[in-house]
Amino acid sequence: MERSANDKSSNRHLPLVSAEESETSSQRPGSMRPVDVSHRTFSEGEFWRKIPGFEAIDEATFLDHRWQVKNSITKVAGLKAVLGERLSDDVIEDIAEAFREVPMALRVSPYLLALMNWDDPKGDPIRRQFIPLASRSLPDHPKLSFDSLREQADAPLPGxxxxxxxxxxxxxxxxxxxxxxxxxxxxxxxxxxxxxxxxxxxxxxxxxxxxxxxxxxxxxxxxxxxxxxxxxxxxxxxxxxxxxxxxxxxxxxxxxxxxxxxxxxxxxxxxxxxxxxxxxxxxxxxxxxxxxxxxxxxxxxxxxxxxxxxxxxxxxxxxxxxxxxxxxxxxxxxxxxxxxxxxxxxxxxxxxxxxxxxxxxxxxxxxxxRTSIKTACxxxxxxxxxxxxxxxxxxxxxxxxxxxxxCVHSFDHYDDQSGISVYRAPAVKANEAFLYFDPIDTLPKAFQKRWQHPEQRDAMVAAAKRRIRRL
Ligand code: SF4
Missing domain, CATH: 3.20.20.70 (Aldolase class I)
Incomplete structure (x- = not known):
């Protein structure tokens, strides 16, 4: 599917019936859908005690910010020391291997560690944000650059x-x-x-x-x-x-x-x-x-x-x-x-x-x-x-x-097959186009292959730039 800024069709979350049809069936004015209030339920009590290394930690200690900082984990071996048998050797090796390749160091507070589900570390959404696994890693996108937002280029002074x-x-x-x-x-x-x-x-x-x-x-x-x-x-x-x-x-x-x-x-x-x-x-x-x-x-x-x-x-x-x-x-x-x-x-x-x-x-x-622009929309x-x-x-x-x-919807051009989106920002930098690239593994197989070849990549990028309405 290729979409321009004026063509935002084909969305699986769009309603399947018109608003009028909906109103005559289940959504009459004043009718109420069941309300989910699970957002009001917070983890209670001393939830950290399920972590072997924090079993003996009382509430006053756990609430002490100095204790949290002092006991933050900064080494892979420290994870094993605190989690003990709850962390298998294969997961530890997976983590250690990942940290040899990534730009961010390991540092997690005891509080954060206690929020992770160590019964399912590979699937846990909190672990995923802070502790990488080599077995789940993918090659970086070829268009990625360090400091991709060019903060240093727009800095009159360091920082x-x-x-x-x-x-x-x-x-x-x-x-x-x-x-x-x-x-x-x-x-x-x-x-x-x-x-x-x-x-x-x-x-x-x-x-x-x-x-x-x-x-x-x-x-x-x-x-x-x-x-x-x-x-x-x-x-x-x-x-x-x-x-x-x-x-x-x-x-x-x-x-x-x-x-x-x-x-x-x-x-x-x-x-x-x-x-x-x-x-x-x-x-x-x-x-x-x-x-x-x-x-x-x-x-x-x-x-x-x-x-x-x-x-x-x-x-x-x-x-x-x-x-x-x-x-x-x-x-x-x-x-x-x-x-x-x-x-x-x-x-x-x-x-x-x-x-x-x-x-x-x-x-x-x-x-x-990373997700695709389509997912975000x-x-x-x-x-x-x-x-x-x-x-x-x-x-x-x-x-x-x-x-x-x-705004994610404000692209000048988006092709969810090549995964290239083009944005303009006239009030920030007139006459420039800004390109975002969806993760390659989310693209159709034929386009994943095209990304493997530098000439085909360049051709896809050039084609996307030609679709910009005006510069
Ligand atoms: S996202 Fe914020 S808190 Fe996290 S490492 Fe970067 S600067 Fe630090």
Missing amino acids: LTHRYPDKVLLLALDTCPVYCRFCTRSYAVGPDQDAVAKVSLKATTSRWEAALNYIARHPQVEDVVISGGDAWNLRADQIDTLGQRLLDIEHVRRFRFASKGLAILPQKILTDNAWFDNLARLNERARRQGVDMMLHTHFNHPVEATWITQQAMLRLHQAGIHVRNQTVLQRGVNDDAPTLTRLNRRLGYLNIHPYYVYVHDMVRGTETL ELEIATRGSTAGFNTPTFVVDAPGGGGKR
């Missing part, structure tokens, strides 16, 4: 990307409390790996000063994202310094700390009082000044929210700190409508605003996690309407090459 006119992205540090396979910043985040030497973006005063001075000198900048790495790893005094300095700049109207922390180490909100108090004080000052401060977080699956998340969110909400969520669409994790619907409803229930669902970026070692259609519009995330492609976020 400061200025792409949209009124917004900058400040990469304040290059470490995280866990390392995710899908990380778009695998070019810089975390330690070097066997397969990859990384760009250094350490949390240094000189780099921050240069970035803050740049923001102060550019009055068009109203919006600042502080990311990394992960703001959860900033010390209490560092988060205060960055926030206060931004609040001193009159033209900064919005800033947001980006952190996966709530999904993988919510204990910090409950027990790191110095950090939380500084965040809350910043929020109070921001509100007094009429500035919008936010926390952006990163839940990908409903299992990632527990009773501990509920408590952490209550504390944030009571302090008036608003939270938005950005989900990464991943094969075998959340690429089905029931999971995404439950995730969005659960986030809404927690007062976390579902903001974006990202099509998985083209990141090394993640071909097995179908899921957007299938999930819209399952909750209120303001709690419905926008499905976007972060356009490879630096076009910024584009």
Whole structure:
């Protein structure tokens, strides 16, 4: 099937009867479908005790953010030490082999480890996001490039990307409390790996000063994202310094700390009082000044929210700190409508605003996690309407090459046989086309073969570019 921007037919989630027909049968006005409220049920009690290495850990210890950080697993042998007989030797070898090839290091918190289903490690959607298996890996797409979003090319200073006119992205540090396979910043985040030497973006005063001075000198900048790495790893005094300095700049109207922390180490909100108090004080000052401060977080699956998340969110909400969520669409994790619907409803229930669902970026070692544009379009259609519009995330492609976020449906051209989609971003970079490529193993066999030959690849790409309506 080949589709242009004006031809979006053939979708398996489209209704099979017209709206009129539907209304005369089962969907009469006022009739109610059974409502699934499973999103309100959170894992309870001391769920971590099922992990052999955490059997003796009491609640106070498990809620201590320092204990979580100190006991995070960073070596494959550490997984075996904590999981014991629950992790077979063949799975351990599979994991060890995978980590020799991928750009992201192993780091998982005890909390995250306890959310994984170790009775079915190969099928578990949480394991899949953080711990690769060599037996499940696929070759990278031939069009993949490291730093596929070209953040460094759009950075006037190291770690400061200025792409949209009124917004900058400040990469304040290059470490995280866990390392995710899908990380778009695998070019810089975390330690070097066997397969990859990384760009250094350490949390240094000189780099921050240069970035803050740049923001102060550019009055068009109203919006600042502080990311990394992960703001959860900033010390209490560092988060205060960055926030206060931004609040001193009159033209900064919005800033947001980006952190996966709530999904993988919510204990910090409950027990790191110095950090939380500084965040809350910043929020109070921001509100007094009429500035919008936010926390952006990163839940990908409903299992990632527990009773501990509920408590952490209550504390944030009571302090008036608003939270938005950005989900990464991943094969075998959340690429089905029931999971995404439950995730969005659960986030809404927690007062976390579902903001974006990202099509998985083209990141090394993640071909097995990426989905096609067609899947993303179908899921957007299938999930819209399952909750209120303001709690419905926008499905976007972060356009490879630096076009910024584009609505997934807004392609100029898409051919789901070759897997090539073309987007334009005239307000970001006029006269440029941005191409995304579906994972090759999802394409028809004939097109998988064409991707094996460089000349045929080039011909498919050239043909896709010719279909752009105007440049
Ligand atoms: S927490 Fe964010 S920055 Fe860190 S590895 Fe995960 S996706 Fe990348």
